[in-house]
Amino acid sequence: MFGKYLRLVAAAGALLALAGGAASAVEFKPYGRGSFAELRKQHAGRPLVVHFWSVTCPPCLAELPDWAKIASEKKSLDIVFVNADPDNDRPRAQSRIDKAGLSNLVQYGFANDFVERLYFEADKSWRGELPFTALIGADGALVTVTGTIDDPQVADWLARAGK
Amino acid sequence: MKALTLVLLAGIIAAPAYAEDRAAAADQAGQDHTRHMAHAAAPPACAEAKPACAQTADPTFAKDGRLWLAFSVGDTIYAASSRDSQNFDPSVVAATATGGVIDANGEARPKIVALADGTLLVSYTARPEKSYNGSISIARSTDGGKSFSAAQPLVDGAGQRFDIFLASPKGRVYAAWLDKRDADEARKAGKDFAGSGIAVGWSDDGGKTFAGKKILLDHACECCRVSAALDRDGLPVFAWRHVFGTNLRDHYVAKLSANGAELLGGRVSEDEWATTCPHHGPSLAIDSAGTWHVAWFTNGNARKGLFYARSVDGGKSFSEPAKFGDDERTPSHAALLFAKSGLYRVWKEFDGTTTSILAQMSRDAGKSWSAPRVVASTTGASDHPLLIEHKGAAYLSWLTHEQGYRLLPLPREQAAATTRAQPAAALTGK
Numbered sequence: 001m002f003g004k005y006l007r008l009v010a011a012a013g014a015l016l017a018l019a020g021g022a023a024s025a026v027e028f029k030p031y032g033r034g035s036f037a038e039l040r041k042q043h044a045g046r047p048l049v050v051h052f053w054s055v056t057c058p059p060c061l062a063e064l065p066d067w068a069k070i071a072s073e074k075k076s077l078d079i080v081f082v083n084a085d086p087d088n089d090r091p092r093a094q095s096r097i098d099k100a101g102l103s104n105l106v107q108y109g110f111a112n113d114f115v116e117r118l119y120f121e122a123d124k125s126w127r128g129e130l131p132f133t134a135l136i137g138a139d140g141a142l143v144t145v146t147g148t149i150d151d152p153q154v155a156d157w158l159a160r161a162g163k
Numbered sequence: 164m165k166a167l168t169l170v171l172l173a174g175i176i177a178a179p180a181y182a183e184d185r186a187a188a189a190d191q192a193g194q195d196h197t198r199h200m201a202h203a204a205a206p207p208a209c210a211e212a213k214p215a216c217a218q219t220a221d222p223t224f225a226k227d228g229r230l231w232l233a234f235s236v237g238d239t240i241y242a243a244s245s246r247d248s249q250n251f252d253p254s255v256v257a258a259t260a261t262g263g264v265i266d267a268n269g270e271a272r273p274k275i276v277a278l279a280d281g282t283l284l285v286s287y288t289a290r291p292e293k294s295y296n297g298s299i300s301i302a303r304s305t306d307g308g309k310s311f312s313a314a315q316p317l318v319d320g321a322g323q324r325f326d327i328f329l330a331s332p333k334g335r336v337y338a339a340w341l342d343k344r345d346a347d348e349a350r351k352a353g354k355d356f357a358g359s360g361i362a363v364g365w366s367d368d369g370g371k372t373f374a375g376k377k378i379l380l381d382h383a384c385e386c387c388r389v390s391a392a393l394d395r396d397g398l399p400v401f402a403w404r405h406v407f408g409t410n411l412r413d414h415y416v417a418k419l420s421a422n423g424a425e426l427l428g429g430r431v432s433e434d435e436w437a438t439t440c441p442h443h444g445p446s447l448a449i450d451s452a453g454t455w456h457v458a459w460f461t462n463g464n465a466r467k468g469l470f471y472a473r474s475v476d477g478g479k480s481f482s483e484p485a486k487f488g489d490d491e492r493t494p495s496h497a498a499l500l501f502a503k504s505g506l507y508r509v510w511k512e513f514d515g516t517t518t519s520i521l522a523q524m525s526r527d528a529g530k531s532w533s534a535p536r537v538v539a540s541t542t543g544a545s546d547h548p549l550l551i552e553h554k555g556a557a558y559l560s561w562l563t564h565e566q567g568y569r570l571l572p573l574p575r576e577q578a579a580a581t582t583r584a585q586p587a588a589a590l591t592g593k
Binding site: 059086088112114115117119127128129131146148 | 218264268290292385386437438439440441442443460462467490493495511513515516518543544545564
């Protein structure tokens with residue numbers, strides 16, 4: 001009896017969450033100092049893609065649906081998106097994420113204006129060019145690539161990393 | 164009343180001067196990153212009408228010697244003047260009622276130009292909700308910045324960003340911008356189109372109206388600033404990142420023809436950077452002998468880093484790209500300026516903790532340069548470094564969150580350059 005009640009509550013909660021998910025904004029978690037190392041720590045032992053993009057980067061927008069496809073095909077791969085725009089561009093970022101079918105994936109947004117440091121933490125030679133993708137193997141090996149998803153380096157890594 | 168004052172005061176004290184790391188603040192409240200989702204929105208950055216609360220500040224000197232800055236805080240554009248480069252008196256130029264986002268970043272920012280007759284022109288780009296297609300507006304002041312006209316669109320219809328304005332000695336104001344209209348038409352026709360177009364217009368009535376307003380070359384890279392300088396004959400020369408072939412993003416420098424119908428120049432280098440959005444535009448300066456000087460960033464197969472080259476034949480050919488900056492410190496965002504005292508270049512370097520502005524000067528038209536010298540530094544967020552001339556001297560114009568706005572004279576003496584490890588203390592003590 002009690003168990004059934006619990007299940008009902010859980011079901012109602014799930015329904016509410018679904019409804020809320022459809023109606024409310026994508027949650028952009030704050031991406032700041034130390035976030036890159038923190039992400040690597042959290043996903044240690046699993047292949048991880050950290051993909052940085054911006055609404056002011058047309059090639060970034062054009063390829064977002066391709067990332068959605070990769071995410072749905074490669075379940076063993078963790079993919080995290082980081083929107084590199086300031087807060088006031090987040091509504092645009094949200095609509096792009098929705099449009100590309102990425103609303104159910106983990107989204108971060110730059111929450112620190114000291115962008116040089118955010119770039120530096122991911123790659124010492126990165127100046128903020130986009131799209132930028134950090135590919136981290138299950139063994140922790142890091143490769144960073146400036147360019148789109150069809151860049152051979154990204155394509156090869158994806159082919160090898162996620163089945 | 165007293166209580167209200169106290170409350171306001173407490174609010175000012177409690178508010179951090181700048182939300183330097185909102186994510187870190189969130190981390191303190193909850194260590195587990197999954198709990199970020201439960202956190203309230205990040206605390207707002209400062210919202211006062213002063214340069215220190217802005218992301219960018221664009222400088223110009225008016226005829227009366229006052230320094231003017233254009234900047235935005237939130238959705239409001241300000242022009243502020245100062246006689247000491249420390250204390251600014253803000254005027255509201257425009258409040259965007261359309262709900263757009265103002266471009267205010269290193270590459271695209273509100274700008275200000277002071278004309279010889281005292282007129283001030285302020286430009287800004289607003290992007291409507293859910294779009295990156297911008298539209299450029301211009302507001303004018305003819306009463307020394309006391310009031311500004313209602314902002315007028317530079318071009319009817321959207322699709323313009325990355326504007327730049329410069330006034331010629333003859334009183335003509337030139338404007339250039341990146342224009343997506345050809346790209347949009349191509350897309351509508353189902354055709355591929357790389358980048359956007361570079362468009363030019365000019366005004367002979369102090370910025371009230373602009374003629375020309377035409378895309379003169381297509382396939383400019385759509386995410387980098389345009390740089391401009393006047394040639395000896397008063398005609399403008401523009402430098403921008405261009406899309407060559409399918410996706411090589413190298414640089415183009417070209418001069419507007421006397422009839423305003425063409426941009427004539429050439430490619431600066433072949434860096435072989437097939438890329439997307441560098442968000443990293445070039446800088447251009449022209450010296451009194453008419454030599455074009457250009458500085459740029461590339462990460463191509465042929466070369467990587469900051470480079471400098473010059474052209475003595477109007478862009479038909481350029482000197483071999485010469486690297487500058489310390490590759491170990493991510494050199495970026497170079498600016499060039501020719502002043503009476505010489506040719507200057509500054510750029511940013513970052514060592515993981517501190518952002519420094521390095522400066523060099525040349526007295527032989529860019530053939531040799533003084534040793535790089537640190538002229539300013541900060542350990543927080545900062546704007547790109549800009550250079551501005553005033554009464555023949557070169558100044559670094561730099562906005563940082565920690566130190567606010569700074570206008571620093573650059574050293575004139577080439578021989579006295581010190582090693583890069585020693586900050587130029589005498590210059591930063593202003």
